[in-house]
Amino acid sequence: MIKSSETDLPQATISKRVRSIGAGKPGYPVVVFFVGIHGNERAGVVAIQNILEEYMNSGIEPDGKIYVITGNLEALERGVRYVDTDLNRLWEKFNTDQDFTELAESGKSLPSEYFESLEIKSEIDNILHAHEQDRPDILFADLHTTSSESCAFILLNDTLANRELAQKFPVPQILGIEENIHGTLLSYINNLGCRAIGFEAGAHSSFESIERSKAFIRLLLHHIGLVKAGYPDLEQYEIEMVDNSGMPNSYYEIRYHHYIEDINNFNMYPGYRNFDTVEKGEPLAIDEGEVIKAPEEGRIFMPLYQKSGNDGFLIIREVSPFWLTFSAWLRDSSIHSLLAYLPGVTRSDKQEFIVNLDIALFFVKEIFHLLGYRVTEKDRSTLICYRR
Structure with a gap:
């Protein structure tokens, strides 16, 4: 069953936009974690705070640098996905004719997320400037959860550098998300010439999502050489990332994307878990009074069970x-x-x-x-x- 409550997760400090730890020596790895880009996704916020506190209490200071950028501060305070518009759908607007700058200059009302995005963009620029010499090797990781029950998985723009990193994790990897879901922070980072991957830990309200997020963070820091872990710990982290769904850690491509014009007129049929198999012609949802059927066989991906967002569901298929x-x-x-x-x-x-x-x-x-x-x-x- 899909849990409807999102109030049971531990609270976390969300007052600061940016935190960091590490000496930041030249030539050493630099990683930037994004958490709380959606305000109803707190697992990553809790996970990274727990790990940073553990490092500080244990006196661990990496030679490189770990940054944490917290996303939608106001939405996190309210416990909602977003206040006015989706913070993870507007990043393609920067430096284009769709930019919010014209609205700002005209004095018209601006979405709350516009100001959040400007602050985040400024912090990204500051980090890139501070590590200009090591810029091509800076890694960005965006932590999320889903509205349906799900195993953990990784999202990546399909570059060879991203593939090389993603295959180190024992979970499914989804290629080419940026072609179907536009304006994501990951795509913005990739267009800056940096590596970027996304991690989806599971359902919003699941405690397992916190544990999987922590395991992902520890494995990532190990694989890029920032905070090395011993073999027994590595094995345990990999176990913690995997659920009992039996999903192989294969690559998958997106075959179909059902976009929603009005969330109030969309209802996903109940009971679908992320990665469930579907047959061609299988009824999946109702949108604008019409029954939406699967256009081809595959696996359902990110079925929407929350009353916000425009991405109803996607269908994916394994890549050979x-x-x-x-x-x-x-x-x-x-x-x-x-x-x-x-x-x-x-x-x-x-x-x-x-x-x-x-x-x-x-x-x-x-x-x-x-x-x-x-x-x-x-x-x-x-x-x-x-x-x-």
Whole structure:
């Protein structure tokens, strides 16, 4: 059953935007944890606070640096996902014509999350400036939980560097989330040229989500060489990350995304757990009075059981190991220079191609995915393919 209460988790200090620990010596690892980007997701806040307190009480000071940036402070105080708008959906607006700057200058009312995002962006800039010499090696990790019962899993933009890190954890890994859920903080960080992965620990109100978050944090710090752990501890952390669902630590790709226009008109059918298998044609939800059926078989991903958000559910499918190995080989090849010669494909700059679907060959999207490009629809006949 899905737990509806989110009041049972231990309280945590949420008054500070940024905390840090470590000597910050040049050449040593730097990791930045984001917690509480959604105000009803407190497991990561509690987990990282427990670990930092343990380190400080034990006199542990890494040679590198650990930063913790707490996200939506006002929403955390209220215990809601967000106050005015989703803080994890507006990051693609920065430095574009969708930026909130024009609203600010016009004197119109601005969402609370706009001010939260400006403070977070400022702290990110400060960290990058302080560690400019080590910038390519700075790692960002975003901790979340889900509205349905779920095993732990990792979200990543599909770069080889992100894959290399994600495969060290014994949980499923979801590729290409940024193509379906836009404006995420992870995508913003990746576009800055830094590594970034997301960790989803389980249900919002589950105590297991705190334990899994703590295990993930400890394993991450070990694998990047910041705070090393002994073998018995490592084995225990891996055990704590895995539940009894039997989900393999494979890679999965998103095949379908059901976007909601009005959350008040959407109802997910009850009983679905994250990663449950679904058959093509299986009724999954009701949206705007219409029964929404699975367009293909696969596994349901992040079914929405809270009255906020616009992502009803997604369907994912496992990616074969051969496909992953082949794509890694292609990305290191010189084949990128040939893409502009494909029918309907035009290079717009060094990292980006525009694809006219009325002219392009079949499987053009799959070809660009293989080579590590983010593929988004500009309109019904145009794709934008940007090299990650």
